Amino acid sequence: MCDTCGCNVTPGNAKFAYQPVVPGSTAVSVLQGLLKKNDDQAAHNRAHFDRRGILAINLMSAPGSGKTALLEATIAALKGQFKIAVIEGDLETENDAERIRAQGVAAHQIVTGSACHLDAHMIHDALHHMDLADLDLLFIENVGNLVCPASFDLGQHLNIVLLSVTEGDDKPAKYPVMFRGADAVLLTKTDLLAVLDDFDPDKAERHIRNLANPAPILRLSARKGEGMMAWLVWLQGQLIEQRKRVEAGATQRPASQPEGARLHTETA
Amino acid sequence: MHELSVAQALVEQVEDLASQHGATGVYLIRVRIGPLAGIEPELLAVAFPLAAAGTRAEQARLDLVMAPVRVRCQTCSAEGEAQPNNLVCGACGDWRTRIVSGDEMILETVELDIPEPIVS
Numbered sequence: 255m256c257d258t259c260g261c262n263v264t265p266g267n268a269k270f271a272y273q274p275v276v277p278g279s280t281a282v283s284v285l286q287g288l289l290k291k292n293d294d295q296a297a298h299n300r301a302h303f304d305r306r307g308i309l310a311i312n313l314m315s316a317p318g319s320g321k322t323a324l325l326e327a328t329i330a331a332l333k334g335q336f337k338i339a340v341i342e343g344d345l346e347t348e349n350d351a352e353r354i355r356a357q358g359v360a361a362h363q364i365v366t367g368s369a370c371h372l373d374a375h376m377i378h379d380a381l382h383h384m385d386l387a388d389l390d391l392l393f394i395e396n397v398g399n400l401v402c403p404a405s406f407d408l409g410q411h412l413n414i415v416l417l418s419v420t421e422g423d424d425k426p427a428k429y430p431v432m433f434r435g436a437d438a439v440l441l442t443k444t445d446l447l448a449v450l451d452d453f454d455p456d457k458a459e460r461h462i463r464n465l466a467n468p469a470p471i472l473r474l475s476a477r478k479g480e481g482m483m484a485w486l487v488w489l490q491g492q493l494i495e496q497r498k499r500v501e502a503g504a505t506q507r508p509a510s511q512p513e514g515a516r517l518h519t520e521t522a
Numbered sequence: 523m524h525e526l527s528v529a530q531a532l533v534e535q536v537e538d539l540a541s542q543h544g545a546t547g548v549y550l551i552r553v554r555i556g557p558l559a560g561i562e563p564e565l566l567a568v569a570f571p572l573a574a575a576g577t578r579a580e581q582a583r584l585d586l587v588m589a590p591v592r593v594r595c596q597t598c599s600a601e602g603e604a605q606p607n608n609l610v611c612g613a614c615g616d617w618r619t620r621i622v623s624g625d626e627m628i629l630e631t632v633e634l635d636i637p638e639p640i641v642s
């Protein structure tokens with residue numbers, strides 16, 4: 255089997271091999287993830303982060319769930335202790351980056367135009383415009399969208415998905431790909447729970463468990479501060495984990511099954 | 523519509539394969555997609571001709587094979603079908619399961635037009 259084209263027929267996937275239907279054609283078994291180039295670039299980005307001991311975190315949610323507000327409150331609490339930078343993804347504007355800069359940390363805005371998600375190449379380009387020296391935490395605020403960003407690995411170590419209590423508590427059931435891939439889910443704007451009686455946080459949790467996702471589910475209000483402490487403690491725990499991994503020469507991909515793509519392309 | 527990005531990545535990958543094998547055209551591209559891959563097959567089918575225009579994959583037939591969602595229970599080891607938004611074990615009801623099929627997005631096979639080498 256030729257090495258360069260990615261042919262790798264094993265006993266496990268040989269059942270997919272088949273006879274060509276067009277006479278005279280040559281069938282080539284490939285068995286490669288469709289987004290292989292993005293995934294390779296993402297692994298390269300992750301190596302950049304690991305070499306510098308940076309923990310990279312991808313924030314995803316519907317538009318308006320409170321990603322930027324969470325970043326503002328997180329930066330205000332941690333900037334004395336850690337060096338933080340932010341990459342902002344947005345369809346049109348620089349507004350979010352300006353909100354972050356007002357907190358006194360560096361922010362690079364990626365204006366995606368028609369692209370409804372960030373990809374690993376955009377992140378690599380952004381890194382060239384940023385000072386990564388001594389950085390502890392890099393947050394990436396993805397484009398507000400519960401569908402497309404879920405498919406593109408950026409090189410982050412963790413996916414955080416936000417669900418605000420002004421949305422439906424059944425959103426995890428409607429967007430299973432996104433919520434299955436979360437390393438932590440944040441139920442945000444909990445200060446509004448008192449005035450909204452149709453969002454049941456326990457129901458939201460059950461929908462997330464039904465996706466076989468064991469991720470911690472934290473309830474918080476960035477505006478009022480309730481629940482922020484647990485989030486900040488979790489975050490600092492993750493930073494310690496990342497430092498241990500870096501010391502051990504290991505890395506971590508964000509949630510979904512770690513063996514994911516490999517399971518489907520290589521196993522027996 | 524991120525399916526256009528995915529279609530572009532697919533065409534790029536197929537073009538690479540065609541080059542490596544000295545192919546002049548592509549007859550068929552077979553892709554296996556699970557409901558939890560985050561790709562709408564219909565949208566991928568719409569985006570494909572746009573991405574393939576002007577490439578060796580232009581005339582290729584895109585064959586999308588749907589993978590079923592299947593999970594294996596980490597508690598009782600049972601394996602069975604599941605729904606994309608309900609991956610709970612059908613046998614014992616525990617939610618601690620692993621996906622064994624249904625989240626993949628894989629280029630399985632391409633059928634290439636490789637001209638016969640001219641033997642003199």
Ligand SMILES: Nc1nc2c(ncn2[C@@H]2O[C@H](COP(=O)(O)OP(=O)(O)O)[C@@H](O)[C@H]2O)c(=O)[nH]1
Pocket residue numbers: 315316317318319320321322323324398442443444445446474475476477478
């Ligand atoms: N009541 C309340 N509103 C919030 C909270 N967090 C964000 N918001 C509001 O929700 C809107 C969207 O927030 P933003 O952070 O821009 O969301 P993003 O699009 O996910 O970045 C803004 O009007 C915020 O002021 C919160 O904890 N409580």
Ligand SMILES: [Mg+2]
Pocket residue numbers: 321322323350395
């Ligand atoms: Mg924002």
Ligand SMILES: [Zn+2]
Pocket residue numbers: 255256257259260261282
């Ligand atoms: Zn080959």
Ligand SMILES: [Zn+2]
Pocket residue numbers: 298302378
């Ligand atoms: Zn690089």
Ligand SMILES: [Zn+2]
Pocket residue numbers: 370371401402523524525
């Ligand atoms: Zn999209």
Ligand SMILES: [Zn+2]
Pocket residue numbers: 595596597598599600611612613614615616
């Ligand atoms: Zn079970």
